[in-house]
Amino acid sequence: MNASTMSNPYSPSKRAEMAAGQPISMLMAHxxxxxxLLSLAAGFVDEATLPTDAVREACNAIMGDERAARAALQYGSTAGNRRLRAMxxxxxxxxxxTSLASPPGIDQVVITAxxxxxxxxxxxxxxxxxxxxxxxAPTYFVFLGTLANxxxxxxxxxxDDKGMIPESLDDHLxxxxxxxxxxRVKAIYLVPYFDNPQGITTSPQRTARIVEIAKRWSIDHTIHVIADEAYRELRYSGPQVDSARAYDDDGExxxxxxxxxxxxxxxLRVGWGMLPRNLVEPVCNQKGNMDFGSPNFAQSIICYAVEHGLFDRQIEVLRQGYAPKLQAMLEAADEFLGPIEGTSWTHPTGGLYVWARMPNGLNTGPDGPLFQRAIEEGMLYVPGRYCFPLEGEPVPENTMRLSFGVQTAERIREGMRALATAVRKAQATR
Amino acid sequence: MNASTMSNPYSPSKRAEMAAGQPISMLMAHxxxxxxLLSLAAGFVDEATLPTDAVREACNAIMGDERAARAALQYGSTAGNRRLRAMxxxxxxxxxxTSLASPPGIDQVVITAxxxxxxxxxxxxxxxxxxxxxxxAPTYFVFLGTLANxxxxxxxxxxDDKGMIPESLDDHLxxxxxxxxxxRVKAIYLVPYFDNPQGITTSPQRTARIVEIAKRWSIDHTIHVIADEAYRELRYSGPQVDSARAYDDDGExxxxxxxxxxxxxxxLRVGWGMLPRNLVEPVCNQKGNMDFGSPNFAQSIICYAVEHGLFDRQIEVLRQGYAPKLQAMLEAADEFLGPIEGTSWTHPTGGLYVWARMPNGLNTGPDGPLFQRAIEEGMLYVPGRYCFPLEGEPVPENTMRLSFGVQTAERIREGMRALATAVRKAQATR
Structure with a gap:
């Protein structure tokens, strides 16, 4: 800090203070x-599976049609491309x-970044x-950052391995x-499909009960259920299950x-929300103040890809690409972690993550005996504690998130072996 | 509102309440x-000038190179594409x-939506x-919405027609x-080039004084000068003037x-900021929590366009496209508004807007005698009052923003004639 900034310091807003210190910065710095470093930490998608052919075709089609090209390069609406929203x-x-009791209308679909x-x-x-x-507990750690913000x-x-436990939810409420x-309770947040960080899917019975509990406790105001379906399409085996929205009779x-x-x-960074009626206006107001709507060009590409079957084809590519990686991680866990007493891990059928529990007492945190050793052995994981809310259920100190999305099957195996070596070394010095 | 939402009402956050009621919704609804309706209200760019050839070339180049294509479709960094930031x-x-006393480093450049x-x-x-x-006073009305939010x-x-008056700034401080x-004073906001809504450019002498005043009053904390240079490239005549950053000795x-x-x-929605050192981390923290960085694909297209001269060529296209429209609007103002006593308007040399003052006492607001008549005559303008902060200098009731970006020269003339007719009718019934 130089003299000038010392005399006129930056005075951060409360927001700025609340936004600081997200764990992702530490992990990225490592x-x-x-x-x-062989990272089993990053939640990135596998570069080899990115849909270059599909996007090339979409770009050619859009840019080859002068009218479509101009529309894609112009401002869109705050809520986003109507054709994409309809699809x-x-x-x-x-x-x-089954058909929904109260299906959302197109005005309730909003495109976001x-x-x-x-x-x-x-x-x-x-x-x-x-x-x-x-x-x-645990949950998506970036969302905890959003809350802190x-x-x-x-x-x-x-x-547990079927998702949030309704009885526990009811008790906590x-x-x-x-x-x-x-x-003060405004929402219940779920990642119902192949969740981040555990890779587990909430059972339909539980989802139905969670929605029922939310409604029952909505006494003075609506307690929303936020169903973050980011990994829904990454299903490698097992049946498709219904969205939480299917259990919401009035859609509110x-x-x-x-x-x-x-x-x-x-x-391309295109996402979407399907909102209760009451939330459409406030969300669009915020979005309008923030960016006037998401980039039209990327929406046009996605719209073309969905409309022409390229998106569905890509889902197949992803399933074929990720399923063997998941398999490789689970096999490597059996081979290398299995012999270490006290370890366990989830057995997802989709998504990008496996959640592992180390022997009791082995702290997986950044200042614990394992994290630095794992780096020395050449691998990086996400310490599980980042994925736990600070309130409510106690935070176990011996968990971690392992991603199989980015690395090859061979490298995943290598990373898991390095992890097991680090665990044994950490145990030996205790 | 149905029975269910009445019993469990949505309880908006304070943020949501503050974000509501932006004037742009009313204008878009009209x-x-x-x-x-012949809209001289929308600040959209002219669809006919959109750079379809340039984007086609960029897409072909990026998607034709498998490695570049994959990089463009993958996550980028929160701060954005490094090559683009360097350029x-x-x-x-x-x-x-002249060269800057304290030039920013590349880490101080952040790409945004x-x-x-x-x-x-x-x-x-x-x-x-x-x-x-x-x-x-007046200022960019969307920014007033951001503040309200x-x-x-x-x-x-x-x-006045040289921009913010430094003596007035000093007095208000x-x-x-x-x-x-x-x-409570945290910043001074300027649109130094061809501003929204007046089309005027702040004179370099004033800019220098405004920066000096900001520094002088930065007693307990830095009062930032936000220089929103959105229209900088849309210069149709007159000399280029230096950025406010050129007058900031320590860059803070x-x-x-x-x-x-x-x-x-x-x-494509790509923007950027050049930040004082102290603001880089808080801005990136916020952005990380919001969207992890702007879409990589759009940044790649822009990067290619800048690198290969397509962006500079596009600026020429815009100048040639907009200059005659500005001319058309100024000529139509002379012809149709000129004969009406008490009218005046700015004479910009760039941008997308002309700011007009109607005769004293003629309220241009949405509930005044002119707004609805103008719609009946077939044209839409932005009531000037939306562009005034609620505090500080008094808000005149007889101003309006007129955009020449979207319509053809012929339609601009028509719109201005319709406006003049509406003014005469409104005056006749007073």
Missing amino acids: ALENAD LLDRFLADQS GSNQLLHLIAESILDPGDLVLCT VGARGHGIET AHLNAAGELA TVIVAGTFSKSFSPG | ALENAD LLDRFLADQS GSNQLLHLIAESILDPGDLVLCT VGARGHGIET AHLNAAGELA TVIVAGTFSKSFSPG
Whole structure:
């Protein structure tokens, strides 16, 4: 800090203070400082599977039609490309096993810069500082950052391999009510499909009960269920299950967030929300103030890809690309972590992540005995503690998120072996 | 509202309440309800001038190179494409008439979703509810919405055809200081080139004084000067003038916002900021929480266009396209408004707007005698009152913003004639 900034310091807003210190910065700094580190931390998609042919075809078609080209390069509306929104809605409704009691209209579909922007807009629209959002424990750590950014608090609910446990949710709500905090509870956040960080899918029975519980506790105001369906399309085996929206009779409780970032291309950054009627205007107001609507050009490309079957083809490519990687990670976990007593891990059937539990007492945090050793052995993981809300269920110290999206099967195996070596070394020095 | 939403109402956040009621919604509703309305209100760019050839070439080049294609479709960094940032910085420095005392480094250049997102990120990073930003009166009305969204207050400073008047700025600061409000003043907002809404350019002498005044009043904290250079490239005649950044000796006061939305394509939505060192981290923290960085694909297209001279060529196309429209609007103003006593208007040499003053006492607001008559005559303008901060200088009731970007020269003439007819009719019934 030089003399001039010392005499006239920057005075950060409360927002700026709340936005600082997200763990992703630390992880990225480690990854950048150690370029040959085998990262099982990054949630990036596999570059080899990116849909270059599909985007080339879409660009040629759009830019080859002067009228379409001009429309794509002009401003769009705040809510986004209407044809794309109509297709998203049709596909969503067709994907459910039964017809919805109260299907959303096209005006309730809004295009955003990835699902992350939707989560941000929702947070801005329903949360005041001090408000509570109930989350699985663990949950998507970037969303915890979004909450921190608006001064809201995440509150962890007990979670097993079928997702958030409804009884635990009900208990926590009862306790919060008794503590006079119910008025602060504004939403329940779920990643129902192949979640980040555990890779698990919420069972339909649980989803139905969670929606019912949200409605039951919506006494003075609506407690929304935010269903972040970012990984929905990355299903490698097992049946498709219905969206939480299918269990929302009047459509005023569940917010669905979707994205093409995982299922098509993060570089285009197109996501969407399917909103309760009451939230359409506030979300669009926020978005209008922020960017006037997401880039039209990227929406045109996605629209073409969906319309011409290129998106569905890409989903098949992803399934074929990721399924063997998931397999490789689970096999390597069996081979290398299996012999270490006290370890366990999830067995996802989709998504990009496996969640692992180390032996009791082995702290996986950045200052614990394992994290630095794992780096020395050449691999990087996401310490599980980042994925836990600070309130609610206790935070275990021995968990981690492992991503299989980016690395090859061979490298995944190598990374898992390095992890096991680091675990044994950490245990030996305890 | 149905029974269910009545029993469980949506409870908006304070943010959501602050974001509501932006005038742009009202204007767009009018435009949509009256599709054949001749709009001199919209600030859109002319569809006929959009750079389809350039984007086609860029897409072919990027998608024709498998490696470049994959990079463009993958996540980028939060701060944006490094090559693009380097080029923006080089071009910016080369554009100034002298070398900067404290030139920004590449780390101080951040890519955003249009300059509007940068303004939003800056507002989030430096403003708390109740804080003040001093603006020209009139100023860019969307920025007033951004301020309202974070609970901050715009405060109008006297402005003439050379821009914000430094003596008025100094006076207002002295009064705010005397009123104990200086600690609330966080920034001075300028659109230095061909501004929205007046089309005027701040004279270099004034810019230098405004930066000096900002520094002089930065007693307990830095009062930033936000230089929104959105229209910088749309210069049809007259000399280029230096950026406000050129007058910032230590580089800690001036924030520069730029965009390719007006100068290239709003559908790609790429803007940038050149930030004081202290603001880089808070702005990137906010952006990371919001969208992880702007879409890589659009940045790649812009990068190619700048690198291969297509962007410079496009600026020439725009100059040749807009200059005659500006001319048409000024001639039509002479012809139709000139004979009406008490009218006057600005004479810009760039940008997309002319600012007009109607006879004293003629209220141009949406509920006044002119607005609805103008619609009946077939034209739409932006009521000037939307462009004035609620505090500071008094708000005149007889002004309007007229855009010449979208319509043909012929239609501009028609719109101005319709406006003059409406003015005469409104006067006749007073």
